[in-house]
Amino acid sequence: xxxxxxxxxxxxxxxxxxxxxxxxxxxxxxxxxxxxxxxxxxxxxxxxxxxxxxxxxxxxxxxxxxxxxxxxxxxxxxxxxxxxxxxxxxxxxxxxxxxxxxxxxxxxxxxxxxxxxxxxxxxxxxxxxxxxxxxxxxxxxxxxxxxxxxxxxxxxxxxxxxxxxxxxxxxxxxxxxxxxxxxxxxxxxxxxxxxxxxxxxxxxxxxxxxxxxxxxxxxxxxxxxxxxxxxxxxxxxxxxxxxxxxxxxxxxxxxxxxxxxxxxxxxxxxxxxxxxxxxxxxxxxxxxxxxxxxxxxxxxxxxxxxxxxxxxxxxxxxxxxxxxxxxxxxxxxxxxxxxxxxxxxxxxxxxxxxxxxxxxxxxxxxxxxxxxxxxxxxxxxxxxxxxxxxxxxxxxxxxxxxxxxxxxxxxxxxxxxxxxxx
Amino acid sequence: xxxxxxxxxxxxxxxxxxxxxxxxxxxxxxxxxxxxxxxxxxxxxxxxxxxxxxxxxxxxxxxxxxxxxxxxxxxxxxxxxxxxxxxxxxxxxxxxxxxxxxxxxxxxxxxxxxxxxxxxxxxxxxxxxxxxxxxxxxxxxxxxxxxxxxxxxxxxxxxxxxxxxxxxxxxxxxxxxxxxxxxxxxxxxxxxxxxxxxxxxxxxxxxxxxxxxxxxxxxxxxxxxxxxxxxxxxxxxxxxxxxxxxxxxxxxxxxxxxxxxxxxxxxxxxxxxxxxxxxxxxxxxxx
Amino acid sequence: xxxxxxxxxxxxxxxxxxxxxxxxxxxxxxxxxxxxxxxxxxxxxxxxxxxxxxxxxxxxxxxxxxxxxxxxxxxxxxxxxxxxxxxxxxxxxxxxxxxxxxxxxxxxxxxxxxxxxxxxxxxxxxxxxxxxxxxxxxxxxxxxxxxxxxxxxxxxxxxxxxxxxxxxxxxxxxxxxxxxxxxxxxxxxxxxxxxxxxxxxxxxxxxxxxxxxxxxxxxxxxxxxxxxxxxxxxxxxxxxxxxxxxxxxx
Numbered sequence: 001x002x003x004x005x006x007x008x009x010x011x012x013x014x015x016x017x018x019x020x021x022x023x024x025x026x027x028x029x030x031x032x033x034x035x036x037x038x039x040x041x042x043x044x045x046x047x048x049x050x051x052x053x054x055x056x057x058x059x060x061x062x063x064x065x066x067x068x069x070x071x072x073x074x075x076x077x078x079x080x081x082x083x084x085x086x087x088x089x090x091x092x093x094x095x096x097x098x099x100x101x102x103x104x105x106x107x108x109x110x111x112x113x114x115x116x117x118x119x120x121x122x123x124x125x126x127x128x129x130x131x132x133x134x135x136x137x138x139x140x141x142x143x144x145x146x147x148x149x150x151x152x153x154x155x156x157x158x159x160x161x162x163x164x165x166x167x168x169x170x171x172x173x174x175x176x177x178x179x180x181x182x183x184x185x186x187x188x189x190x191x192x193x194x195x196x197x198x199x200x201x202x203x204x205x206x207x208x209x210x211x212x213x214x215x216x217x218x219x220x221x222x223x224x225x226x227x228x229x230x231x232x233x234x235x236x237x238x239x240x241x242x243x244x245x246x247x248x249x250x251x252x253x254x255x256x257x258x259x260x261x262x263x264x265x266x267x268x269x270x271x272x273x274x275x276x277x278x279x280x281x282x283x284x285x286x287x288x289x290x291x292x293x294x295x296x297x298x299x300x301x302x303x304x305x306x307x308x309x310x311x312x313x314x315x316x317x318x319x320x321x322x323x324x325x326x327x328x329x330x331x332x333x334x335x336x337x338x339x340x341x342x343x344x345x346x347x348x349x350x351x352x353x354x355x356x357x358x359x360x361x362x363x364x365x366x367x368x369x370x371x372x373x374x375x376x377x378x379x380x381x382x383x384x385x386x387x388x389x390x391x392x393x394x395x396x397x398x399x400x401x402x403x404x405x406x407x408x409x410x411x412x413x414x415x416x417x418x419x420x421x422x
Numbered sequence: 423x424x425x426x427x428x429x430x431x432x433x434x435x436x437x438x439x440x441x442x443x444x445x446x447x448x449x450x451x452x453x454x455x456x457x458x459x460x461x462x463x464x465x466x467x468x469x470x471x472x473x474x475x476x477x478x479x480x481x482x483x484x485x486x487x488x489x490x491x492x493x494x495x496x497x498x499x500x501x502x503x504x505x506x507x508x509x510x511x512x513x514x515x516x517x518x519x520x521x522x523x524x525x526x527x528x529x530x531x532x533x534x535x536x537x538x539x540x541x542x543x544x545x546x547x548x549x550x551x552x553x554x555x556x557x558x559x560x561x562x563x564x565x566x567x568x569x570x571x572x573x574x575x576x577x578x579x580x581x582x583x584x585x586x587x588x589x590x591x592x593x594x595x596x597x598x599x600x601x602x603x604x605x606x607x608x609x610x611x612x613x614x615x616x617x618x619x620x621x622x623x624x625x626x627x628x629x630x631x632x633x634x635x636x637x638x639x640x641x642x643x644x645x646x647x648x649x650x651x652x653x654x655x656x657x658x659x660x661x662x663x664x665x666x667x668x669x670x671x672x673x674x675x676x677x678x679x680x681x682x683x684x685x686x687x688x689x690x691x692x693x694x695x696x697x698x699x700x701x702x703x704x705x706x707x708x709x
Numbered sequence: 710x711x712x713x714x715x716x717x718x719x720x721x722x723x724x725x726x727x728x729x730x731x732x733x734x735x736x737x738x739x740x741x742x743x744x745x746x747x748x749x750x751x752x753x754x755x756x757x758x759x760x761x762x763x764x765x766x767x768x769x770x771x772x773x774x775x776x777x778x779x780x781x782x783x784x785x786x787x788x789x790x791x792x793x794x795x796x797x798x799x800x801x802x803x804x805x806x807x808x809x810x811x812x813x814x815x816x817x818x819x820x821x822x823x824x825x826x827x828x829x830x831x832x833x834x835x836x837x838x839x840x841x842x843x844x845x846x847x848x849x850x851x852x853x854x855x856x857x858x859x860x861x862x863x864x865x866x867x868x869x870x871x872x873x874x875x876x877x878x879x880x881x882x883x884x885x886x887x888x889x890x891x892x893x894x895x896x897x898x899x900x901x902x903x904x905x906x907x908x909x910x911x912x913x914x915x916x917x918x919x920x921x922x923x924x925x926x927x928x929x930x931x932x933x934x935x936x937x938x939x940x941x942x943x944x945x946x947x948x949x950x951x952x953x954x955x956x957x958x959x
Contacts, residue, residue, distance in 0.1 A: 091514060093514050093517060093518065095459075095517075095521060136692075137692065140692060140695040140696040140699075141692075141695055144695065144699050146654070147457050147513065147514075147517065148650070148695055148699065150457070150514070150517055151457065151646050151650065151691075152688075152691060152692060152695065154459070154521075154646070155643055155646060155647075155688040155691065156688065158643055158684055158685075158688070159684065159685040159688035159689065162681050162682060162684050162685045163682070163685050165681050166679050166681045166682055166685075278639075282521070282522075282525060285518070286522075289518070330529060330530075330533060332525065332529060333525075333526050333529045333530065336522045336525055336526045337526065339522060340505075340519060340522055340523075343509075343515065343518065343519060344508070344509075583825075583829070586818075586822060586825070586826060587826065587829060589815075589818070590815045590818065590826050593815045593816055593817060593818065594813050594814065594815055594816070596809070596811075596813040597813035597814060597815055598815075598826075599778070599797050599798060600776075600801070600806075600807055600808075600809065600813055600872075600873075601801060601826050601827050601828075601829045601830070601872065601875075601876060602797075602798040602799075602800075602801030602802055602829050602830035602876065603798060603826070603829055604796075604798050605798075
């Protein structure tokens with residue numbers, strides 16, 4: 001809403017034009033975005049395929065413990081992808097995706113443990129429960145413009161964890177529940193681990209393809225368009241809230257499913273540290289920024305890498321000079337600092353950085369490469385509230401109209417708030 | 423069993439302190455249009471600065487009190503100038519960055535100080551009896567100081583040129599630019615004030631309850647529902663909401679399940695978004 | 710077509726006075742869309758210059774770029790200094806004041822507070838100017854304790870102009886001051902405009918209401934699709950077939 005106070009009206013014709021001079025521009029941008037699904041096989045896809053093949057061949061060489069870690073890393077990557085669908089694409093940041101993982105994982109585990117259903121049924125129930133949870137939160141929070149969704153998701157995992165602690169007879173409190181039966185198990189422990197490894201890799205691949213297709217579909221284009229300008233999407237007759245809620249419920253389904261699967265493997269169990277803690281939500285966010293936000297492939301790769309690097313870091317017992325703190329104790333801090341650096345200096349994440357390096361070396365225009373689903377998202381996960389026209393990013397020559405035209409909107413689009421004490 | 427009177431007094435005191443934390447968030451939100459998720463750090467910094475100066479260095483609690491206001495205020499300004507200003511037109515990025523700052527700070531404090539809670543010495547020792555309830559002078563001072571600060575804020579916003587400029591910017595950024603208000607100066611005042619208020623809140627939390635590494639995040643968990651119920655930018659709304667959640671908090675702590683003291687405000691927040699997203703005194707909300 | 714005779718004569722008579730505002734080859738674009746494409750325009754001391762044109766022609770972009778709110782290419786000099794090198798709030802202090810089409814009042818502040826903030830950048834004389842504004846728009850004096858948002862559109866427009874005057878303008882940029890106003894209010898604004906000009910304030914008036922512009926302007930530019938199409942005095946513009954047909958209803 002513009003600051004323009006409501007007119008008590010001198011004449012009935014009093015309807016000031018809203019956007020001066022160029023109301024049509026953002027809409028053309030949106031329409032183009034909705035109509036043209038420009039895709040190209042880019043470097044990131046090559047990386048994804050190579051990584052997938054390498055991971056598929058790995059069990060023939062690896063230690064069981066590494067396989068278990070990688071299995072956990074795959075599920076973590078699914079968490080990251082589920083976060084990316086809603087936050088990376090629609091721009092509604094979720095700071096508490098672990099809420100959904102918690103519902104999915106705990107729900108499924110409780111079904112197996114208490115109700116006694118088979119793991120497959122439990123997983124289905126857990127997934128559904130997470131989707132319902134997503135709907136219950138998303139419906140009120142996402143129909144509002146503003147940071148409501150971010151705030152509420154920020155608080156949710158804490159609330160759920162406290163609830164689990166209070167009713168620890170059912171939910172196991174801080175320690176979590178005991179591990180339910182595995183979805184797949186074999187004669188020997190080694191085969192069980194290998195089987196679960198492949199299962200996780202297969203599920204990761206399937207979910208990756210699913211999310212990839214959704215985000216590249218027309219629906220995905222609308223997600224991206226919402227991130228660019230919710231108002232512009234609204235003005236072409238699309239209800240942005242509906243799509244945001246859809247994205248969140250889809251995300252809840254994927255995240256909940258991954259968590260429900262995860263607790264039925266030897267790599268994971270229904271406990272706060274793996275599913276519900278605030279740090280899980282943050283790690284998911286960090287991993288996706290690390291890999292490149294709003295790309296799905298960045299989330300998948302970033303997820304696996306992040307998990308493994310963190311695991312490696314947490315084993316390092318070397319002390320940081322002067323502070324006397326072990327590296328392993330502050331790995332999250334180190335990661336947070338790295339991510340801050342990425343936010344400020346490498347907005348496309350590591351994948352984006354690599355691609356930019358490669359395309360610069362090839363002498364290409366670096367921008368188009370990034371555009372799978374749209375541009376350099378972190379930079380533009382942005383403000384439906386305010387917009388910047390001072391775009392100092394010299395290399396950002398992409399087609400998005402986000403220089404001068406954003407200014408009138410930026411200054412105008414502020415909700416009038418009662419800040420006046422009297 | 424605690425008497426109802428002492429529970430009510432407790433709630434009043436705590437609400438006043440919550441209000442100080444929430445006011446800073448509200449002010450920054452209404453002036454800058456961003457949520458500062460690192461706001462909790464100011465609370466923690468305030469508490470631990472006071473503890474460090476008074477207990478470790480052994481200096482007067484009054485020096486400690488002054489520093490517990492200044493340190494967070496300076497931290498807040500440095501955060502704005504150093505990290506937020508460059509990205510201030512991207513609210514979501516600001517939230518991400520400030521959340522990371524919050525987490526990094528929390529980890530560092532935990533590593534440096536440990537999991538153990540500390541207590542800040544009382545500014546005024548002693549107790550008074552009041553209608554069957556015993557309460558510390560410290561609490562009474564906290565209550566009156568908090569409300570005195572609120573009164574000062576009102577006078578500043580109502581009567582001074584710079585205060586009016588802050589309010590004007592929160593109402594219409596464009597309007598304030600049209601009359602030549604320098605936005606970055608207004609921002610500086612706001613971040614400074616927000617840091618100082620949270621620092622005082624931290625000082626009081628530290629001396630009434632205890633100072634712990636996770637107190638920042640814990641106060642945010644209550645401050646956010648307060649800000650939303652208050653109408654995201656309304657000062658009066660924030661004060662009322664702070665008392666509602668303060669009472670809720672203390673009553674749950676005293677009469678129900680202490681662990682749910684954090685859960686209930688969050689559930690209340692979801693209900694608020696469903697029923698009255700514009701908050702108590704909010705003028706309007708874009709649907 | 711160079712029919713700006715009156716003003717040039719006046720400038721020459723005073724010995725080649727620098728224009729208050731000089732715009733040359735100004736371009737403003739929003740992404741790929743050009744809002745203004747090569748504008749040449751000037752406002753001399755004490756002049757009312759009006760830019761007319763249809764909705765979306767680029768009038769608001771022009772006003773906002775001149776006031777330092779929108780980046781531009783080309784040259785815009787205010788009293789000899791390039792506008793782009795100054796922050797918009799500095800320009801206000803220098804007397805280049807914009808009154809926007811959207812008014813951008815402080816909605817929950819009283820009329821008096823709105824006006825007081827108008828003088829934010831002014832060191833002295835705020836009290837006298839407040840009286841002057843109240844004399845100019847007596848309705849504002851009557852409603853000085855009322856919140857801006859509770860006033861009618863016309864009163865809000867008066868307040869917006871009043872607030873701009875409180876900034877002690879030397880060049881006042883008025884963007885669509887008559888938009889959606891009732892005829893009675895239009896007369897008030899009209900009288901005020903004459904009064905403001907008599908105080909020596911130069912005015913750039915971006916106006917869709919061509920009749921209103923013709924009645925006040927010394928010179929008029931017609932802006933269409935981001936380009937200046939016609940330029941002249943109200944008299945020459947009235948004589949122009951195209952203007953008559955399209956803007957004055959035949």
